[in-house]
Amino acid sequence: MSKLEVGEKIPQFESSATNDTTVTPDSLSGKNVVIYFYPKDNTPGCTTEGQDFRDHSDAFTAANTIIFGVSRDSLKVHTNFKAKHEFPFELISDPDETLCKxxxxxxxxxxxxxxxxxxxxxxxxxxxxxxxxxxxxxVKVKGHVEEVLDAASNL
Incomplete structure (x- = not known):
């Protein structure tokens, strides 16, 4: 599979996320989407990044944009991480690295x-x-979410 390039349509995929959500390109249609990849739940940088997206989630919603975090962690670990930090968005589990690739x-x-x-x-x-x-x-975490929000607001 070749690397996805800016300007290309997202190919078909199916991923499992928290809250018994199945994510496909069709399920995302009609909204802007932020997909952020991070190394591991419950680590300092990844927690801070998730909290930054959480703290700006209303502004993303106002920009017709939904957020998904992705790591290789299991859905069980994701569910606990999401609940602990009150993330209002779903986390995709990618243990086979389909989305990562x-x-x-x-x-x-x-x-x-x-x-x-x-x-x-x-x-x-x-x-x-x-x-x-x-x-x-x-990505460096500090200031990143604001940059993404600015881009999403201008779509």
């Missing part, structure tokens, strides 16, 4: 001198017609 976010990472393949913090903005409009890679 579609959006090309699995990268070689280093931690304490060890190399491993993991999720590179990335965010994607899809318009109401299912077309990828903008991508942010190697």
């Amino acid at each position: 579609l959006f090309d976010v699995i990268k070689l990472k280093k931690l304490y001198g060890k190399e491993y393949m993991g999720i590179e913090r990335s965010t994607f903005l899809i318009d109401a017609n299912g077309v990828l409009q903008k991508e942010w890679r190697k």
